[in-house]
Amino acid sequence: MDDARSPETPLLDAWRHARVPEKRPMQIPGHKMRYLHGAGAWAWDLVGDTVRDDISLQGGVDDNALSHDYVGKAERLWAAAVGADHSRFLVGGSSQGNITAVGTVADQSVPIAIDRTSHRSTQAALVISGAIPVWIRPRLHPEFHLPIGMAASSIAEVGEEVNGFFATSPSYVGTLSDVRALAEAAHARGQALIIDQAWGAHLDFMPQGGAVRQGADVSVTSIHKALTGYSQTAVVSMREGRGFVRPEVLNRWVDMTSTTSPSGTLLATIDAARAAMERDGQARIDMLSEVVVESRRRLAQVPGLIVLDESNAGCALDPLKVTILLPGTGADGVLIGQDLFDLGCGPEVADRDTFVFTVTVSDEPEWVAEFTGMLIDRIEARRSEPRAMAPVAVWRVEPEVVLTPREAFFSDRRRIPLDDAVGEVSAEQFCPYPPGVPLIAPGERVTREAVEQIRAAAKVGRVAYNSDPSLETIEVIDAI
Ligand SMILES: Cc1ncc(COP(=O)(O)O)c(C=O)c1O
Structure with missing residues (x-):
């Protein structure tokens, strides 16, 4: 590092030097970096903006x-x-x-x-x-x-x-x-x-x-x-x-x-992110942490709302994440999440009871304060009868493991209705997304509870990475 204010950025510098109009590669990338030459390029209307700034690592940012x-x-x-x-x-x-x-x-x-x-x-x-x-x-x-x-x-x-x-x-x-x-x-x-x-x-x-x-x-x-x-x-x-x-x-x-063909652009963003954090990331995090504390304080005043903080969590918390629990307000987090998504500011997680939003170093304090106000308004608009908190299934999975994931992955499989699969061994994953934690994983015994949890998760969001998107069927291990 030269000094505290100008960290070295070898990859970012090389990327900047490679981004010049003289570049006319006779090798990949197939888009030939035509974005450097303006709107005359073939299919510019479709392709131009999507590849703008892409430079291959090999033969672009660096030599072959x-x-x-x-x-x-x-x-x-x-x-x-x-x-x-x-x-x-x-x-x-x-x-x-x-x-x-x-x-x-x-x-x-x-x-x-x-x-x-x-x-x-x-x-x-x-x-x-x-x-x-x-x-x-x-x-x-x-x-x-x-x-x-x-x-x-x-x-x-x-x-x-x-x-x-x-x-x-x-x-x-x-x-x-x-x-x-x-x-x-x-x-x-x-x-x-x-x-x-x-x-x-x-x-x-x-x-x-x-x-x-x-x-x-x-x-x-x-x-x-x-x-x-x-x-x-x-x-x-x-x-x-x-x-x-x-x-x-x-x-x-x-x-x-x-x-074998990583984008030099993607990689250069890692170099840039590190340099930005070394330059003044600490001050930025300190400032935003205070903004998050204030956001949590305002949310905690909403009747019935539980805000996760270090006094009630039982562990340390990420200073830039806000997690709230909605049951005491009666509001449905899925609907609040959808409201905010429609306004262009979707949260990280919004299931019925749990709502999480992520602040990053790119957020401005005024925006976090404004978003907090919007969230409070949405909670009030969706307020209803308080209910009991329903535990989120993925945090509690205690599977009966019959085969290792690898054995299950390479085993013969057959497809059966999901509702008939209780007692069988799954050959595939069912993952509510977010958080992307499998409810059932390959090699695990399918239980009645797991099938019900898959159905419940599908009602409020996406269940992913299983082979049948309709969730009607499941692949199970054939010869067990
Ligand atoms: C805990 C955890 N690990 C790993 C990943 C995968 O990260 P990526 O999307 O960068 O592949 C995720 C994605 O959400 C995650 O939540």
């Missing part, structure tokens, strides 16, 4: 041999910024990050202990790596039924021999685990800790640091969620010094799962 190593330089700067020994930029999101992170500690004979409330991408990680999961769960809030962080005791108490632990922090509702305590518990057993920090890239730039600084061996973080990266951008980072994970293994997984 990647001889300037711009990405490597930017990755090293990222690693230094977040306290890691090694970071890799990804354009397959934290989904790819989770696959690479699990792969890095996976072993086909020794299981890995994984948070059952983790994102669906860990299922892909288990199928691809062949790792056998031992499911662990975060603590649930006794009244709010939301995950409130993985307890260190959940790691200490895993009976089986495992070769690593995987937890999610922040959760979808902004609750944080005590990563230091988790790392101590994992390391005391001689094993690695992976933290899916997809929602918490900003935490890496706060004084207490993100997951890696707090002791995790591997962390995965989306740059497009909490920071300013282009959609799909993420980073996987690791600390090798503790001896639990090796950079060459992480590299093997990243290289196996990466596209």
Whole structure:
């Protein structure tokens, strides 16, 4: 870094230099960067705006041999910024990050202990790596039924021999685990800790640091969620010094799962996001945290509304996320979410009882205050008879595991009506989205409760990643 106000940006600089009208590549990208030459290009009316600014990494931002190593330089700067020994930029999101992170500690004979409330991408990680999961769960809030962080005791108490632990922090509702305590518990057993920090890239730039600084061996973080990266951008980072994970293994997984033609533009946005955070991200987060505190304070005055804060959550919270619970107001979060979506300001999560909105470094304080007012108005407009809080099913799944995800994925399967599937073993996932946590995963026994939960989730939102969008049928394992 030159000085505190002008962090180095090798990849962003190279991207800027590559974005010049002299560029007429006789190689990919197929759009030939014609956006540089204006509206005369073929099919400009359809294509022009959609690819504006796209520059390939290979043969664009860098040469064909990647001889300037711009990405490597930017990755090293990222690693230094977040306290890691090694970071890799990804354009397959934290989904790819989770696959690479699990792969890095996976072993086909020794299981890995994984948070059952983790994102669906860990299922892909288990199928691809062949790792056998031992499911662990975060603590649930006794009244709010939301995950409130993985307890260190959940790691200490895993009976089986495992070769690593995987937890999610922040959760979808902004609750944080005590990563230091988790790392101590994992390391005391001689094993690695992976933290899916997809929602918490900003935490890496706060004084207490993100997951890696707090002791995790591997962390995965989306740059497009909490920071300013282009959609799909993420980073996987690791600390090798503790001896639990090796950079060459992480590299093997990243290289196996990466596209061979990443967009230099997407990657450059990671470099830009890091530099922006190093320059004045801390002050921005401090300012917005206060704005969020004020937003929570105003919401807490709404009769019947519960606002998650550190006095009632039972764990630390993401300072930029607001989670409210609506049952005491009688208002339906799905309808409020739809109202706000129609106004162009849809929230992160809105099921009947739980409503979550995400503030990022790109938000202005006035806007957060205005949105808070709009939300309060919508709650009042939708106010009705108070009701009891219905626990969200995905946070409570305790499956009977019959086959490993990989065995189930490669087994023969047959299709049957979902309503007849109770007692069968599922060959596929059913994921209410958000939060993208599977209600049923491949290899798990289908229960009556799970079928009912799928039907209930479909009434209020999207159930995804199963093969029959009508939800009438399910693929089950054939010969069990
Ligand atoms: C906890 C968690 N991990 C990973 C992911 C995947 O992130 P991405 O969309 O960047 O692939 C998500 C997506 O919502 C998530 O909620």
